[in-house]
Amino acid sequence: MMLTNLKKFLIITAGTIGFLLTISFLFVKSNSFFSRSLLEERVITIDPGHGGIDSGSSHAGVTEKDITLAISKVIAAELEKHGASVILTRTDDTDLWNEVSIEDEINYTKREYQEDLELGRSIDPRDKGIALGNRRPPTYRLGLRARLLKAEANKSDILISIHTNHFRSESAKGAVTLYQPHSLYSQRLAIAIQNQLNSLLPGRNAPGIIADDFFILRRSKIPTVIIEIGFVSNKHDREFMLSDEGQQAIANAIARGIEEYFKGL
Numbered sequence: 001m002m003l004t005n006l007k008k009f010l011i012i013t014a015g016t017i018g019f020l021l022t023i024s025f026l027f028v029k030s031n032s033f034f035s036r037s038l039l040e041e042r043v044i045t046i047d048p049g050h051g052g053i054d055s056g057s058s059h060a061g062v063t064e065k066d067i068t069l070a071i072s073k074v075i076a077a078e079l080e081k082h083g084a085s086v087i088l089t090r091t092d093d094t095d096l097w098n099e100v101s102i103e104d105e106i107n108y109t110k111r112e113y114q115e116d117l118e119l120g121r122s123i124d125p126r127d128k129g130i131a132l133g134n135r136r137p138p139t140y141r142l143g144l145r146a147r148l149l150k151a152e153a154n155k156s157d158i159l160i161s162i163h164t165n166h167f168r169s170e171s172a173k174g175a176v177t178l179y180q181p182h183s184l185y186s187q188r189l190a191i192a193i194q195n196q197l198n199s200l201l202p203g204r205n206a207p208g209i210i211a212d213d214f215f216i217l218r219r220s221k222i223p224t225v226i227i228e229i230g231f232v233s234n235k236h237d238r239e240f241m242l243s244d245e246g247q248q249a250i251a252n253a254i255a256r257g258i259e260e261y262f263k264g265l
């Protein structure tokens with residue numbers, strides 16, 4: 001009797017342990033599968049703003065082009081960890097101005113101007129001037145065009161341009177995400193990212209997304225946002241953006257935001 005009970009007990013215990021192990025294995029497996037799948041097979045272009053001759057804004061010896069490159073590399077690593085394939089438009093201190101010729105830029109602009117006319121879109125006076133030959137494309141525009149072409153050539157799902165903000169008053173602080181007014185997907189992406197950044201780098205104007213017509217937003221054919229991570233002119237933002245912990249926290253927040261965006265598609 002004793003022996004039978006012991007046998008029963010052992011069988012039940014072994015069975016229970018086996019069952020629990022199987023369940024926890026499946027749980028861990030499905031969980032990691034779930035968290036990876038949202039970014040897996042996604043192609044994401046990260047654009048570290050400015051570079052080379054173009055330093056962007058600067059304050060207290062800190063330049064925008066250096067911060068954007070450092071943070072973009074951490075963001076890229078974080079996204080890759082989640083299975084995304086990431087393209088950086090630059091990996092060193094270069095402005096990309098010599099990657100597109102003036103002639104090519106004029107031709108791109110002519111084509112876009114024609115398209116704007118046909119589709120009845122509002123015409124940007126700068127684009128019109130270049131298309132009609134009354135205006136020479138500014139050199140920095142060649143670098144911006146090069147960034148767009150890289151995102152398109154790699155068939156990216158989204159393009160994220162990383163910048164920092166600057167203001168004459170040191171009290172201005174916090175993250176802001178700019179989106180393409182003509183693209184609902186760009187707006188959704190901006191909301192998803194800004195939702196994650198709000199608690200990390202709070203600003204004064206929640207919710208912190210703004211429609212804008214900067215060249216890269218105006219001309220990108222894929223959902224694109226510009227993230228102004230924080231104010232280089234604000235002590236807290238600047239120190240946060242320069243620290244390893246801050247950069248990792250920013251990268252985590254942006255990766256979560258991008259995941260949320262893809263989840264909602």
Ligand SMILES: [Zn+2]
Nearest residue numbers: 049056163164
């Ligand atoms: Zn900038």
